[in-house]
Amino acid sequence: MRTLGLIxxxxAESTALYYAHLNRLARERLGGLHSARLVIVSIDFAPLAxxxxxxxxxxxxxMLAEEARRLQAAGAEAILICANTMHLVADAVQAAVDAPVLHIADATADRLQAVGSRRPLLLATRFTMEKDFYRDRLAARGIDAVVPEAADRQALHAIIYDELCQGLIxxxxxxxxxxxxxxxxxxDGVIFGCTEIGLLISPDELTLPVVDTTLAHAEAAMDFALG
Structure with a gap:
C-alpha cells in the first residue's frame, strides 16, 4: 500500500472525516485489521483563513507548498489538500513536490460522471463558488456547475466559517x-463542494444525486494507494 500525505x-472537523474515510476504505477493500498508511500535517487554520x-x-x-515538502520527506507518495478552497493553490503545491497532488475536483468530476450529473449545484465557500479554479476544472470534463444567488453564497460562506469549521451544527x-x-x-445533482457540508446535510435527505467531495477525494486517494 502506498503512503498518502494529508495537509x-x-x-480540523473535515480532516477527521478524511482520516475516518481512508481507514474505513482500507479495511473494506483489504479486510481484517488493515488501515491506511498516512502521514498528516495539520496546520493552524486561523492564519490561513x-x-x-x-x-x-x-x-x-x-505555506501549503512547504507542508507538502514536509510530507514528501516523511514518505508521502501522493499529497491530498484536505479542503476544496485551497485547491486554488494546487499548482503551487504540485510545483514544490515530485509526488502527485490528487486534485479534489478531478475526483468530484469522476463521481459526477458516474451518477450522470452534468449540471450540478455547487455548494461551497464563496471563494470556491465565485472563482474560476474549481468550476473551470469541472467544465473541462463537460460539467457545467451552477452556484446559488449572491445572497445565498454569502450566507453559506458564513455558515461554513462561523459554524461548521468550528464544530457547530x-x-x-x-x-x-x-x-x-x-x-x-x-x-441534476448537488456537489457538497466544501469538505464540511456533509456534516450538516446527508445525501439521503435529497432526491437528486449528491457528490460529497470529502468522500470522493478519499476514494480516489485509496484507489491510488492500492493501485
Missing part, C-alpha cells in the same frame, strides 16, 4: 441550505 486542519480573507493566495500557496442553518437547494432550477 489537514482546513478545517486570514490570508484567504485578504486575498493573499500566493502566501497561502507558499445548527438546525436553522441546515434548513437554510436545504432551501437554497430547493430554489435552484435546472440542476
Amino acid at each position: 489537514g486542519g482546513m478545517s 486570514e490570508m484567504q480573507a485578504k486575498g493573499e493566495w500566493e502566501a497561502a500557496g507558499l 445548527r438546525p436553522p442553518s441546515k434548513a437554510a441550505v436545504l432551501e437554497m437547494i430547493g430554489r435552484a432550477r435546472g440542476i
Whole structure:
C-alpha cells in the first residue's frame, strides 16, 4: 500500500472525516485489521483563513507548498489538500513536490460522471463558488456547475466559517441550505463542494444525486494507494 500525505486542519472537523474515510476504505477493500498508511500535517487554520480573507493566495500557496515538502520527506507518495478552497493553490503545491497532488475536483468530476450529473449545484465557500479554479476544472470534463444567488453564497460562506469549521451544527442553518437547494432550477445533482457540508446535510435527505467531495477525494486517494 502506498503512503498518502494529508495537509489537514482546513478545517480540523473535515480532516477527521478524511482520516475516518481512508481507514474505513482500507479495511473494506483489504479486510481484517488493515488501515491506511498516512502521514498528516495539520496546520493552524486561523492564519490561513486570514490570508484567504485578504486575498493573499500566493502566501497561502507558499505555506501549503512547504507542508507538502514536509510530507514528501516523511514518505508521502501522493499529497491530498484536505479542503476544496485551497485547491486554488494546487499548482503551487504540485510545483514544490515530485509526488502527485490528487486534485479534489478531478475526483468530484469522476463521481459526477458516474451518477450522470452534468449540471450540478455547487455548494461551497464563496471563494470556491465565485472563482474560476474549481468550476473551470469541472467544465473541462463537460460539467457545467451552477452556484446559488449572491445572497445565498454569502450566507453559506458564513455558515461554513462561523459554524461548521468550528464544530457547530445548527438546525436553522441546515434548513437554510436545504432551501437554497430547493430554489435552484435546472440542476441534476448537488456537489457538497466544501469538505464540511456533509456534516450538516446527508445525501439521503435529497432526491437528486449528491457528490460529497470529502468522500470522493478519499476514494480516489485509496484507489491510488492500492493501485
